[in-house]
Amino acid sequence: MSSLERGELMPELLRIENIKQHFYSGGGIFRKGYTIHAVDGVSFSVKQGETLGLVGESGCGKSTLGRSILKLFEPTAGKIFFEGRDITHLSVKEMRSLRQEMQIIFQDPTESLNSRHTVGMIIEEPFIIHGIGKPVERKLWVKELLIKVGLPESAAERYPHEFSGGQRQRIGIARAVALKPKLIICDESVSALDVSVQAQILNLLLELQQEMKLALIFIAHDLSVVKHISDRVAVMYLGKIVELGNALEVYNSPRHPYTQALLSAIPIADPRKRNTNRIMLKGELPSPINPPKGCHFHTRCPYATDKCKEDKPLLVAKVGDHADACHYPLTNQSKPNSVN
Template sequence: MPETILKLVDLKQHYALRGSLFRKPKYVYAVDGVSFDVKAGETLGLVGESGCGKSSVGRTLLKLHEPTAGQIFYNGQDITNLSPSEMVSLRKEMQIIFQDPMESLNGRHTIGTILAEPYEIHSIGLPEEREVWIKELLQKVGLPASAANRYPHEFSGGQRQRIGIARAIALNPKLIVCDEAVSALDVSVQSQIINLLLDLQKQMNLALIFIAHDLSVVRHISDKIAVMYLGRIVELSDTETLFSNPQHPYTKALISAIPIPDPRQRGKRVMLEGDVPSPMAPPPGCHFASRCPQADSLCQNTYPTLTQNNEQHLVACHQAVST
């Protein structure tokens, strides 16, 4: 059995909004009690609508944002309260790939300078060794060694994302958070980047947390999937079980919205009514109750806990658990 490399226990991230002299500050409950674990060499897909807290989970577990509450375990070590200086040594093992590579790459630096930065920060290797490693990194992600002398604006979106991936794997990490890593790319380029990530995962035994809103993309790359709604996980299962037997009404709606080319294979589209509640004032009961056709008084007043419905299949729904 692969070892558990990451474990989150009731993780919370509440962002404070600026108050005033006479008003208390309000909070955005971006992440409100998320728990899951990821094993070495495994991919967890994290899906949900925009604003559900997916990216906040990714950045908080890496401690780019300090958690409000809960615990983060990396390789069995509780890193929740580690200071930024104490986190430096772990940064080599925990990396992130951002959604927009152009925004995350310094346009004034050459690609060689950008890729050399991780080695410089951690004082690894001599300058001549770094040059060799940079060429190997570029070749590993499908770019020529000559790319080291060029600038980010000289590359396409897909090529820039390959550079972002090269930077993420430079120090041989064990865990990478892919924060909407293919959302800004054309469909044909998306498949190339996903295949590249899968190849690197096999070569390096990487654990991936793949954050996206496109379920069809997540299905292709993930071993298991967590569905988020308004800061909480509403369903968590291995990929095939989730798609063959979704339990939560929100998951069913997301799956029904996946485009299917063959009209004979299309199922009935589940249309959701109403708006997502504000993350500044989440309702007291199930957060999905105002949009759920199955909701009753229990759903309106009591939030369902994430409960094991079947083997390795967790769902937070009073109706699903009771059936």
């Protein structure tokens, strides 16, 4: 149970304002260059001890946004505030000290762990980089971290390839929490694991969050997983947040047509039942090189009107803290006439 679920009022830890991440591909003799609008104006905040789930289709910009927040990519525009401090334009040297407070858990533990290093060396590395502790102390801390994530002390002498996928992800988590950060970005951190192992890793993350008062940005495309772990959910489409609110409200009363379509795709656990409420979106996901004018979703939305094609909707909280970027949010009222 997170701090928010217990009703505690926690201060704001992270705030991003109108973050954009564009990538330019240079042209050549026979072709023009082009710009990829991977993240196109995203704003939200995260409180201490809170879990914000970030969901959307593959290619919508979720992972890019996570890396931009950590300044692994230098944002094209916008501002990033961490504990009230503007870190948008900090140098590489200034960011190094701040990285003790902000960490990431990657999707593929096989690729993110150095195969030439023992597990002990991998987990000890953050302490060495930041000049923390003496060698004897660091060895002791490594053993404590291994136990904390459910691995034996003897794992320190072995190599990543000797472990299963779930165990390798536990090693990645141990490395991420080694410096006692305040924010961890989980970038599809359970998507490569079996369902049973996913549950174990999620429970471990929740235990560590409660113990260390961690804030998590949980990036995933599996909405059932996000529902299990998140306090709030942000739904992303083509580089933009289209809906943001309390997890239960978003899941029980989606206001954006895209959110409704995503939720309708969640598989039903009982094989004897068929999903009769599935919403099949028509058309292909537009290219981030040339996103549609107006609402980015209007090319696939069954309720789109001429206004949707021309006017860009803003992410506005129309009911409480539940915000949506839609001219015609889904309510009990009648829907506009479709023009698709």
